[in-house]
Amino acid sequence: xxxxxxxxxxxxxxxxxxxxxxxxxxxxxxxxxxxxxxxxxxxxxxxxxxxxxxxxxxxxxxxxxxxxxxxxxxxxxxxxxxxxxxxxxxxxxxxxxxxxxxxxxxxxxxxxxxxxxxxxxxx
Numbered sequence: 001x002x003x004x005x006x007x008x009x010x011x012x013x014x015x016x017x018x019x020x021x022x023x024x025x026x027x028x029x030x031x032x033x034x035x036x037x038x039x040x041x042x043x044x045x046x047x048x049x050x051x052x053x054x055x056x057x058x059x060x061x062x063x064x065x066x067x068x069x070x071x072x073x074x075x076x077x078x079x080x081x082x083x084x085x086x087x088x089x090x091x092x093x094x095x096x097x098x099x100x101x102x103x104x105x106x107x108x109x110x111x112x113x114x115x116x117x118x119x120x121x122x123x
Contacts, residue, residue, distance in 0.1 A: 005033045005049075013037065013045045021052030028059040035063030038082070043075040050078060054085035061089065 001023075004016035017037055020027040027034075034056075037049035050070055053060040060067070070082035 001027075002030045002033050005030070005037050010042050010045060013040065013042070014048050017045065017048035017052045021048070021055040024055050025057055025059050027052070028056060031056065031059060031062050034060075035066035038063070038066040038070045038078075043073070043078055046070060046073060046075070046078045047081045050081035050085050054081070054088070058089070060085065064089065 001016045001019050004012050005020075007013055007016070017034065020030045020034060031053070034049045034053050038046050038053075040046050040049065050067060053063050053067060064086070067082045067086050071079050071086075073079045073082070
């Protein structure tokens with residue numbers, strides 16, 4: 001399934017992310033690949049990758065930088081999925097969130113609802 005995340009067909013990448021999410025923590029090997037999928041050119045792939053990382057629990061920590069980047073996604077549903085994944089990670093994701101807040105300090109419009117909520121809970 002990991003290889004399917006880089007398939008040229010959108011529906012294959014979406015289904016791969018969903019399937020890895022179903023596996024939960026057993027899919028820990030796919031964390032880096034799911035993190036990369038958070039930067040896919042298709043919003044639905046990015047959203048499903050962020051959701052799948054949320055089902056990996058603490059195993060998703062290596063993908064925090066990718067999830068933090070997704071907080072500023074132009075598609076609201078991607079930013080929401082990233083925020084929902086980062087929230088339960090709490091203090092363990094704090095360093096990534098602080099870096100993100102510093103990098104977006106000049107652009108408050110980037111801190112939409114989900115991103116703002118996630119950043120506030122990390123304090």
